[in-house]
Amino acid sequence: MKCAVCRGPAVIDLRRHNANFCADHFLKFCRDQVVRAIDEHDMIEPGERVLVAVSGGKDSLALWDILLELGYDAEGMTIGLGIGDYSTASTEAAVAFAARRGRRLGRIDLRGDYDYDIPTAAAVTRRVPCSSCGLSKRHLIDRAALDGGYDVVATGHNLDDEAAVLFGNVLHWHTEYLGRQRPVLAERIGRAGSGSERRVFPRKVKPLIRLAERETAAYCVLRGIDYIVEECPMAEGNRHLRYKEALNAVEAASPGAKQAFYFGFLDNAASRFAPDADGADGELRACGRCGSPTTGDLCAFCRLVDRAAGHDPVPVELVRPRRGGAKHRRARS
Amino acid sequence: MKCAVCRGPAVIDLRRHNANFCADHFLKFCRDQVVRAIDEHDMIEPGERVLVAVSGGKDSLALWDILLELGYDAEGMTIGLGIGDYSTASTEAAVAFAARRGRRLGRIDLRGDYDYDIPTAAAVTRRVPCSSCGLSKRHLIDRAALDGGYDVVATGHNLDDEAAVLFGNVLHWHTEYLGRQRPVLAERIGRAGSGSERRVFPRKVKPLIRLAERETAAYCVLRGIDYIVEECPMAEGNRHLRYKEALNAVEAASPGAKQAFYFGFLDNAASRFAPDADGADGELRACGRCGSPTTGDLCAFCRLVDRAAGHDPVPVELVRPRRGGAKHRRARS
Numbered sequence: 075m076k077c078a079v080c081r082g083p084a085v086i087d088l089r090r091h092n093a094n095f096c097a098d099h100f101l102k103f104c105r106d107q108v109v110r111a112i113d114e115h116d117m118i119e120p121g122e123r124v125l126v127a128v129s130g131g132k133d134s135l136a137l138w139d140i141l142l143e144l145g146y147d148a149e150g151m152t153i154g155l156g157i158g159d160y161s162t163a164s165t166e167a168a169v170a171f172a173a174r175r176g177r178r179l180g181r182i183d184l185r186g187d188y189d190y191d192i193p194t195a196a197a198v199t200r201r202v203p204c205s206s207c208g209l210s211k212r213h214l215i216d217r218a219a220l221d222g223g224y225d226v227v228a229t230g231h232n233l234d235d236e237a238a239v240l241f242g243n244v245l246h247w248h249t250e251y252l253g254r255q256r257p258v259l260a261e262r263i264g265r266a267g268s269g270s271e272r273r274v275f276p277r278k279v280k281p282l283i284r285l286a287e288r289e290t291a292a293y294c295v296l297r298g299i300d301y302i303v304e305e306c307p308m309a310e311g312n313r314h315l316r317y318k319e320a321l322n323a324v325e326a327a328s329p330g331a332k333q334a335f336y337f338g339f340l341d342n343a344a345s346r347f348a349p350d351a352d353g354a355d356g357e358l359r360a361c362g363r364c365g366s367p368t369t370g371d372l373c374a375f376c377r378l379v380d381r382a383a384g385h386d387p388v389p390v391e392l393v394r395p396r397r398g399g400a401k402h403r404r405a406r407s
Numbered sequence: 408m409k410c411a412v413c414r415g416p417a418v419i420d421l422r423r424h425n426a427n428f429c430a431d432h433f434l435k436f437c438r439d440q441v442v443r444a445i446d447e448h449d450m451i452e453p454g455e456r457v458l459v460a461v462s463g464g465k466d467s468l469a470l471w472d473i474l475l476e477l478g479y480d481a482e483g484m485t486i487g488l489g490i491g492d493y494s495t496a497s498t499e500a501a502v503a504f505a506a507r508r509g510r511r512l513g514r515i516d517l518r519g520d521y522d523y524d525i526p527t528a529a530a531v532t533r534r535v536p537c538s539s540c541g542l543s544k545r546h547l548i549d550r551a552a553l554d555g556g557y558d559v560v561a562t563g564h565n566l567d568d569e570a571a572v573l574f575g576n577v578l579h580w581h582t583e584y585l586g587r588q589r590p591v592l593a594e595r596i597g598r599a600g601s602g603s604e605r606r607v608f609p610r611k612v613k614p615l616i617r618l619a620e621r622e623t624a625a626y627c628v629l630r631g632i633d634y635i636v637e638e639c640p641m642a643e644g645n646r647h648l649r650y651k652e653a654l655n656a657v658e659a660a661s662p663g664a665k666q667a668f669y670f671g672f673l674d675n676a677a678s679r680f681a682p683d684a685d686g687a688d689g690e691l692r693a694c695g696r697c698g699s700p701t702t703g704d705l706c707a708f709c710r711l712v713d714r715a716a717g718h719d720p721v722p723v724e725l726v727r728p729r730r731g732g733a734k735h736r737r738a739r740s
Contacts, residue, residue, distance in 0.1 A: 247671035338580035
């Protein structure tokens with residue numbers, strides 16, 4: 075197995091590119107794919123300040139590392155989700171990377187700062203943990219980007235993630251989500267209630283869309299980046315992972331199928347659903363508590379805090395989702 | 408396990424309907440689903456003459472049986488494909504059913520009538536067997552319907568088939584096919600060259616879209632209909648079957664997923680792709696040999712016959728598709 079570039083010994087084969095690479099040229103391949111994604115979708119301008127949403131997993135650490143290697147002014151932000159040992163180890167990986175690279179890592183701890191955690195929020199709301207987790211992360215990272223004056227938020231969604239989300243959106247023909255599933259969400263300017271115009275949502279970009287998760291993992295290994303290998307214990311058996319499995323089966327038989335699926339969507343179908351996303355936006359007001367844009371009186375995050383804060387922590391084991399179930403297993407009191 | 412209707416002992420559970428049925432109420436359920444499909448999509452008017460495309464498998468025999476039970480004037484048509492024992496047994500099942508119900512079954516034999524068969528066509532054209540098979544069947548059945556004065560052609564595509572085709576079309580974002588994937592293809596009137604206006608394509612309908620293949624199989628068993636159980640040996644490992652497997656995995660975890668996928672498409676997405684299908688049609692001429700509508704000088708069927716006829720039959724075993732490959736294994740000469 076020889077490197078497609080230098081003919082030296084290869085360390086990885088990329089079936090969908092029908093190519094093998096040595097370590098150096100694989101790392102270059104990864105950086106090139108990120109450069110191409112950023113360029114093709116106008117994700118980040120030179121000189122802009124980037125806030126990387128860091129979980130401590132392979133994707134977000136690879137993303138942060140690549141952006142730094144490419145010379146971007148990228149700082150990190152991580153959120154302690156309170157999902158037992160998994161969250162502890164995730165935060166440690168993020169902190170270690172930031173220290174090694176000498177970069178600022180903003181930190182929020184849900185339990186310390188807002189008096190709840192994801193297992194407790196899942197138990198209290200009786201919804202899948204991923205629901206309150208996604209909501210919390212989106213809100214807090216958007217907020218940190220706006221407050222910190224960052225031009226853009228970068229997240230580590232990779233090709234497998236985007237293809238699996240797309241598969242889920244297509245399986246249910248969630249036309250609004252299909253209209254919104256783009257590599258870049260533009261920033262939004264608005265009043266969101268009284269006051270002068272201001273940024274109410276930061277631009278959000280996904281520079282890893284051209285890399286598969288096997289590739290971001292290999293990138294971290296080759297770069298000596300310690301990341302948390304375990305999947306989130308609360309995501310086990312969830313739909314997103316099932317969609318990944320189904321697409322993996324297709325990809326195994328037809329290498330490149332995922333890439334064709336996702337980029338074919340962007341090129342040939344996404345615009346047909348854009349009106350559904352635009353139509354769903356409506357006029358935004360300011361959340362009565364935190365000032366974030368919302369369609370109601372209180373934003374979804376403040377409502378979640380209202381419900382979930384102040385409860386005793388619910389152990390992770392009691393809130394694990396059932397295999398195949400959309401709802402979490404009811405926590406015993 | 409009790410029947411959802413009469414509380415008698417049930418013989419089948421339908422997870423996606425969250426219901427069990429006894430034999431009688433299951434048969435009624437199947438008929439009702441066909442009635443609903445026909446009504447909702449204006450497939451067949453009372454009194455119209457229906458030509459059923461009969462393979463001898465569970466779907467086409469269940470379809471023919473249900474249409475007869477519902478009182479439709481339905482005759483059959485079957486094509487001997489020359490795929491070894493599989494084709495022999497398929498034709499036998501079709502003939503036996505027609506005899507038992509005392510209905511006319513039109514028959515064409517590719518080798519006898521056109522001097523080729525599907526394995527030979529696949530070997531000669533070097534394409535997957537399903538390609539020349541689909542082309543041959545579509546052409547000959549359309550032709551038989553027009554020549555025989557049938558108002559409509561009914562095919563046995565079930566929910567699993569349609570969902571798998573949709574999955575394939577979506578994976579590749581074949582927007583033209585997406586625009587055409589409807590339960591009813593309207594008849595087309597045209598000149599197709601010189602002469603007066605005439606029907607150039609018959610209306611084609613899929614009355615089984617509300618039934619899964621497990622259900623059409625159970626229908627045949629309960630009705631005592633002998634059908635060919637084997638899958639076509641030449642389809643083994645093809646994409647369509649892989650897409651079915653991927654969707655089966657999703658369905659197993661989320662009963663009803665396939666139905667939501669297919670009918671959600673019809674309701675919320677199909678019309679967005681319709682312009683792509685319309686645009687692809689172009690002006691039709693008459694095939695110089697058979698008079699069928701075509702965009703070229705000779706229709707695709709006559710071109711296939713030109714290439715495939717007159718060769719010694721190629722044994723099925725030499726043309727089996729590779730698992731995972733889009734092309735057939737090259738026949739040894």
